[in-house]
Amino acid sequence: MTENAPANDVMVKAEGVHKYFGRLHILRGIDLEVRSGQVMCVIGPSGSGKSTFLRCINHLEKIDAGRLWVDGHLVGYRQRGDKLHEMHEKEVAAQRRDIGMVFQRFNLFPHMTALQNIMEAPVRVKGEPRQVVRERALGLLDQVGLSEKVDSYPSQLSGGQQQRVAIARALAMEPKLMLFDEPTSALDPELVGDVLDVMRRLAEDGMTMVVVTHEMGFAREVGDSLVFMDGGVVVEEGDPREVLTEPQHERTQNFLSKVL
Amino acid sequence: MTEIDSTGSARPESIKAVPVRHPGRWVSGAVILVLAAMFVHMLFTNKNLDWTTFQKFFFDGGILKGLVATLELTVIAMAIGIVGGIILALMRLSANPLMSSAAWLYIWFFRGTPVLVQLIFWFNIKSLMGDISLGIPFGPTFITWDVNSLVTTFIAAILGLGLNEAAYMSEIVRAGILSVDEGQTEASQALGMRRLQIMRRIVLPQAMRVIIPPTGNETISMLKTTSLASTVAFTELLKAGEDIFNANYKTIPLLIVVSVWYIIVTSILSVGQYYLERHFGRGSARELPPTPLQRLRRNLTTFHAKPPAVQEGSA
Ligand SMILES: Nc1ncnc2c1ncn2[C@@H]1O[C@H](COP(=O)(O)OP(=O)(O)O)[C@@H](O)[C@H]1O
Numbered sequence: 001m002t003e004n005a006p007a008n009d010v011m012v013k014a015e016g017v018h019k020y021f022g023r024l025h026i027l028r029g030i031d032l033e034v035r036s037g038q039v040m041c042v043i044g045p046s047g048s049g050k051s052t053f054l055r056c057i058n059h060l061e062k063i064d065a066g067r068l069w070v071d072g073h074l075v076g077y078r079q080r081g082d083k084l085h086e087m088h089e090k091e092v093a094a095q096r097r098d099i100g101m102v103f104q105r106f107n108l109f110p111h112m113t114a115l116q117n118i119m120e121a122p123v124r125v126k127g128e129p130r131q132v133v134r135e136r137a138l139g140l141l142d143q144v145g146l147s148e149k150v151d152s153y154p155s156q157l158s159g160g161q162q163q164r165v166a167i168a169r170a171l172a173m174e175p176k177l178m179l180f181d182e183p184t185s186a187l188d189p190e191l192v193g194d195v196l197d198v199m200r201r202l203a204e205d206g207m208t209m210v211v212v213t214h215e216m217g218f219a220r221e222v223g224d225s226l227v228f229m230d231g232g233v234v235v236e237e238g239d240p241r242e243v244l245t246e247p248q249h250e251r252t253q254n255f256l257s258k259v260l
Numbered sequence: 261m262t263e264i265d266s267t268g269s270a271r272p273e274s275i276k277a278v279p280v281r282h283p284g285r286w287v288s289g290a291v292i293l294v295l296a297a298m299f300v301h302m303l304f305t306n307k308n309l310d311w312t313t314f315q316k317f318f319f320d321g322g323i324l325k326g327l328v329a330t331l332e333l334t335v336i337a338m339a340i341g342i343v344g345g346i347i348l349a350l351m352r353l354s355a356n357p358l359m360s361s362a363a364w365l366y367i368w369f370f371r372g373t374p375v376l377v378q379l380i381f382w383f384n385i386k387s388l389m390g391d392i393s394l395g396i397p398f399g400p401t402f403i404t405w406d407v408n409s410l411v412t413t414f415i416a417a418i419l420g421l422g423l424n425e426a427a428y429m430s431e432i433v434r435a436g437i438l439s440v441d442e443g444q445t446e447a448s449q450a451l452g453m454r455r456l457q458i459m460r461r462i463v464l465p466q467a468m469r470v471i472i473p474p475t476g477n478e479t480i481s482m483l484k485t486t487s488l489a490s491t492v493a494f495t496e497l498l499k500a501g502e503d504i505f506n507a508n509y510k511t512i513p514l515l516i517v518v519s520v521w522y523i524i525v526t527s528i529l530s531v532g533q534y535y536l537e538r539h540f541g542r543g544s545a546r547e548l549p550p551t552p553l554q555r556l557r558r559n560l561t562t563f564h565a566k567p568p569a570v571q572e573g574s575a
């Protein structure tokens with residue numbers, strides 16, 4: 001298997017990834033590659049396995065077959081000779097530090113202020129000095145346009161503001177890769193723009209991103225590649241502008257005719 | 261509500277109407293007042309209540325010593341109950357089937373037998389165990405203790421009450437942990453946090469909102485349950501009272517002394533519970549409800565405040 005290990009500039013590589021929930025076959029052989037600094041957008045009907053695939057990338061779900069690499073390392077396993085060894089919980093946690101994740105429902109810690117939310121992991125997980133982390137957290141809050149919300153609790157913030165804090169929280173760990181699972185789907189329409197702006201700037205700064213989204217405008221302008229998933233497989237992949245205007249497959253055409 | 265909004269227009273005049281009358285409230289109020297007056301009259305005239313004895317023994321050295329013992333017993337038994345409850349709850353939620361069934365068995369046993377029976381059991385442990393020795397089962401022993409010197413009446417009371425409490429607390433803690441959204445654990449995992457870290461920093465603090473109110477009830481209940489320890493010859497508050505009335509036969513006044521002390525401590529615990537709930541409720545409500553002190557202060561200031569300026573404007 002080592003001969004298939006990804007090239008140096010590949011951040012995420014999936015090869016024949018399968019996932020079952022009990023007897024349900026959810027992912028049916030996913031092959032994908034995301035290069036460093038690139039933004040891959042993933043679209044597809046509800047239940048097609050987009051979230052599941054994203055969760056496999058940081059080992060929130062275990063894959064049942066295939067291989068998945070992030071930054072050249074197998075996710076959740078170590079290869080010794082031709083045998084795979086499951087990683088210990090501690091090693092899995094260490095691997096996740098470098099992968100930021102943003103959820104549809106924000107999942108901020110409600111008992112902590114915005115600043116505490118952002119500082120928690122760098123202080124507790126990486127053991128960085130509080131003062132250093134605090135400076136960085138304040139900078140990140142400023143970057144997402146929320147410097148006046150430092151001491152607000154999540155319940156005192158709008159959905160859009162919560163999602164921007166959640167992005168700042170993930171960025172505080174200085175990840176190499178950011179995963180977004182429908183980050184704007186739970187937001188009122190007028191709040192979507194602020195969150196997308198933050199993500200757009202992140203992409204411009206060279207962050208590698210995998211974004212599950214229904215925002216076709218964002219996919220077209222920011223995405224370097226677009227993946228259409230359906231029924232647990234990648235149906236079509238290509239340049240977003242081409243896929244969106246001239247989809248090759250009938251299932252893609254059907255889906256796009258419903259959402260555009 | 262602002263009295264005058266930013267455009268400078270005055271608030272509309274509020275409705276003036278004759279309020280609904282409630283004759284029923286006046287009648288029931290009068291009945292309650294009469295009953296209360298009769299009760300107070302009885303308190304002061306009934307010879308058996310003997311208030312001089314009450315006064316004489318309220319701050320009696322023996323009673324106060326008993327009170328301190330009751331408090332110690334409550335605190336230590338609850339501490340064992342809470343720590344044990346958390347451990348049992350984590351065991352029950354563990355993926356390891358051996359762990360979860362061990363916890364289940366513990367809870368099943370300790371909830372299935374009366375705490376009084378457990379207390380008497382610990383008090384008589386000597387006859388079951390003989391001596392306790394540390395060593396390899398069926399193999400050599402290293403150290404041996406005499407159980408009687410190890411299990412004093414105080415230890416027996418602590419074990420009886422604390423181990424029983426742990427079974428109840430574990431169910432409370434488990435319900436609290438399960439009440440925390442799954443997404444919290446996922447977000448923490450995605451940040452690279454470890455299992456215990458997630459439990460301690462993220463899940464348990466949020467579970468506290470669900471855990472604290474029933475734990476307050478458990479503590480208050482424990483305070484009173486410690487009186488069972490009097491049956492195994494441990495001198496807590498009730499036993500201290502009993503020792504006195506067994507000598508002077510003033511049973512009722514001393515039971516009142518004891519009861520008043522229980523009520524005082526229970527009241528203090530209730531206030532503590534209120535502030536603890538407030539502390540762990542932070543972040544959940546947009547604005548925390550005012551404390552009684554704040555409410556009192558606010559009521560006083562509105563009482564003395566001049567009628568708002570609007571009235572003059574609209575008049
Ligand atoms: N933990 C789980 N257990 C069982 N089935 C699951 C679980 N998570 C997701 N699924 C199922 O997997 C399928 C794909 O889910 P998901 O990846 O969330 O789809 P998408 O994000 O594309 O809407 C759905 O049919 C869903 O019901």
Ligand SMILES: [Mg+2]
Nearest residue numbers: 050051052182
């Ligand atoms: Mg999804």
